[in-house]
Amino acid sequence: MLSRLAEERATGVLTRDRGVLYLVEGQVVHAESPATPGLDILLTRRGALGSDGWWEAVSEAGAERRVGRFLVDSGRLAAGALELCHLGALYDAAFFTLGASSGPARFRYGVAHWIGPVRPVTVDAVERETLRRRALLHRIWPDPDTDTAELVRTARAVDVDLPPRQRTVLDQVDGRRTVSDISRVLGRPGFHTLVDVRRLAAAGIVTTGARTVECRAPLTAAPPVSPMSPVSTVTAQAAQAAQASADPDVALLRRLRDALEAL
Numbered sequence: 378m379l380s381r382l383a384e385e386r387a388t389g390v391l392t393r394d395r396g397v398l399y400l401v402e403g404q405v406v407h408a409e410s411p412a413t414p415g416l417d418i419l420l421t422r423r424g425a426l427g428s429d430g431w432w433e434a435v436s437e438a439g440a441e442r443r444v445g446r447f448l449v450d451s452g453r454l455a456a457g458a459l460e461l462c463h464l465g466a467l468y469d470a471a472f473f474t475l476g477a478s479s480g481p482a483r484f485r486y487g488v489a490h491w492i493g494p495v496r497p498v499t500v501d502a503v504e505r506e507t508l509r510r511r512a513l514l515h516r517i518w519p520d521p522d523t524d525t526a527e528l529v530r531t532a533r534a535v536d537v538d539l540p541p542r543q544r545t546v547l548d549q550v551d552g553r554r555t556v557s558d559i560s561r562v563l564g565r566p567g568f569h570t571l572v573d574v575r576r577l578a579a580a581g582i583v584t585t586g587a588r589t590v591e592c593r594a595p596l597t598a599a600p601p602v603s604p605m606s607p608v609s610t611v612t613a614q615a616a617q618a619a620q621a622s623a624d625p626d627v628a629l630l631r632r633l634r635d636a637l638e639a640l
Contacts, residue, residue, distance in 0.1 A: 378482050379475075383500035389486040396474030399490045404497035407463075407490045408470035412557045413567025416466045416492065422564020425462065426453055435491070443493040463495040469566040471503045472510050510568055518575040526585035527553055528574065533581045546573040552586055 379391065379398070386403035396410030409415055420426040430453045438447035445463065448454040514521075528550045535547070549559040560570045577583040 378484065379500055379504070382484060387484070387486065388489070389484055390488040390490075391474075392483045392485070393474050394478040394480045395476055396470050398471060398474055398503075399488070400500075401489070401494070401497060404499055405467065405471065405503050406494060406497050407492055408467045408474055410470040410473040410567070412473040413466075413469045414561050414564060415470075416463060418561065418564050419462055419466055419566065420454075425458060438493070439491040441493075442489050442491050444491055445493045445495045460496050463492075464498070465566060467498060468503065468506050469568050472507050472568055475504070475507050514571060514575055517572065518579040520578065522585050523574050523578045523583065524556055524571055527555055528559075528583055529586045531581060531584055535582060536580075539582075542569075543573045543577055546570060547577060547582065550583055 382389075382391065382400055383403040388401050389399075391398040391400065395412055396408060398405050399407040414422075417431050421428045421431055426448070430448070430451075434444045434447045434451070434453070438444045445459055448459055449456045529552045530547070530550050535544075539547070545563065546559055549562055554562070556570050556574050557567060559565075559574075560567045563570070574583060
């Protein structure tokens, strides 16, 4: 649908389960997703713009759909700073919007966003960036469960050389917050947080609450049938995962990590 809308140079809003894309003459001009902070949070949490300045722009120029232009003309933001931050927010929200979805996509013609024109991006560029990000996440850690589930810390000790950005994310893991929650707390793009969480998961430092329960319950509740060494237990669990899963590589990684953490 998105490619067809680009070909017909459509103007309006494409709505999916996890976000929306605004198009003007077949180009993407804005994107929003509940999975990642919006442009307002990215600007105000980082100190580029005060919250009063943001809401003044929305009040003064929102009805005319020129909030971005107002921020620049009033001197509150340099044109380059707005463009850079807006492009980052656009690609970030588009990544989540174009992810796997169980619902239909809908397009409403003629709908425009109140931020107004900043810098249009071609549909091809958005699709290429989305695919690049998916490939990057898969290389880091192929299991997507941590992307949406509540996150918990494992018992594994944290390396003193853990990068500051990952440590900042880890400090927000409390058994209740998801990646999206952490992104909002930190005022950080959702995809950046995804990358850090997947790296923490690959290192065995973070997992999901549901997986912790699933992994630990058999170890405490099941009566031992015969004595087995820790390595034998891990090997057996990994073999079961490989037989039960259509994607044995991912299953092996998940079960090996979980079983080793529970020893």
